[in-house]
Amino acid sequence: MDNPYDFSLDLDFLALDVAFNYIRKDHFDNALMLTETVTAIMQFSQQDSGADFTPEIEAARTQAKISVSN
Secondary structure: OOOOOHHHHHHHHHHHHHHHHHHHHHHHHHHHHHHHHHHHHHHHHHHHHOOOOHHHHHHHHHHHHHHHHO
16 A cells, blocks of 8 residues: 555655756856856956956856856
8 A cells, every 4th residue: 555645745855856946047047147247248358458368258157167067
């Protein structure tokens, strides 16, 4: 005979999974938006000043990948 609480536990796990994925998506969106904003500002500054910000731009993109991966 099946345990009557199995269905309830499945719904609890499903609700937790949905909540976790919602929070994770919000975190990803914020991290990616911030990274794109920072890299765009550095690219504009690079064009205006003539300085080379390529290492900083690559570091920001790498940090975004790390932030999204973890």
